[in-house]
Amino acid sequence: MRHAPLLTLLALAVAALLFAGCSHHGGMHHGMSGDDGARTDMLYSCACGPECKCGSVSTQPGNCKCGKPMEWGHVVRIEGDTAFVCTCDEGCKCSADPKDPMKCGCGKDLKKVSLKDSGIFYCNCGGKCRCNVLSDKPGACKCGMQLHQ
Numbered sequence: 001m002r003h004a005p006l007l008t009l010l011a012l013a014v015a016a017l018l019f020a021g022c023s024h025h026g027g028m029h030h031g032m033s034g035d036d037g038a039r040t041d042m043l044y045s046c047a048c049g050p051e052c053k054c055g056s057v058s059t060q061p062g063n064c065k066c067g068k069p070m071e072w073g074h075v076v077r078i079e080g081d082t083a084f085v086c087t088c089d090e091g092c093k094c095s096a097d098p099k100d101p102m103k104c105g106c107g108k109d110l111k112k113v114s115l116k117d118s119g120i121f122y123c124n125c126g127g128k129c130r131c132n133v134l135s136d137k138p139g140a141c142k143c144g145m146q147l148h149q
Contacts, residue, residue: 039074040142041132043085043120045113047071057118059136073111075132076104078124081148083134084110121147 046056046064056064064070073085076096086094086104097103102110115122123133123141131142139147 040134041074043073043075043083043113043134044070045073045085045111047087055114055118057113057115057120059120059134073113075134076110077130078115078122078132080124081114081116081122083113083115083122083132085113087111119149121149123147 042059044058044061046052046054046066046068047070048054048064048066048068052064052066054065056066056070058070061072062070071087072090073087074092075083076086076094077084084096084102086092086096086106086108088094088104088106088108092106094105096110097105097107104110119136121135121138123131123143123145125131125141125143125145133141133147135147138149141147
């Protein structure tokens, strides 16, 4: 068949388009990027310890309400209004450990961060979708759903 290679390329292109929206194929989730290449899964949160109740979170670096610098992290999943964040080295794109949903693939425990009343817009499309889009502005998630606040 002369058209077999063309059909194969067409099938691969269609598959790529179908899986382009959300990273939900298989176990590894790599950091989501916006259309301009900027990551949209980064979250800065208070790192002052369990005794601190300031609850500071942001999509940008800065200081907590209590004055200390917030720590960098990236969201590996969102359940309801809780983000599960890996606080490994800045820039990392690791995913949740498939054997332990409360650990990151790098071995660190995932940090639970409340997004409730934070002012941050986030994607929580459910199921196996792991868009993990965070924004300081309203808009649409990569999967097409509107971001929640």
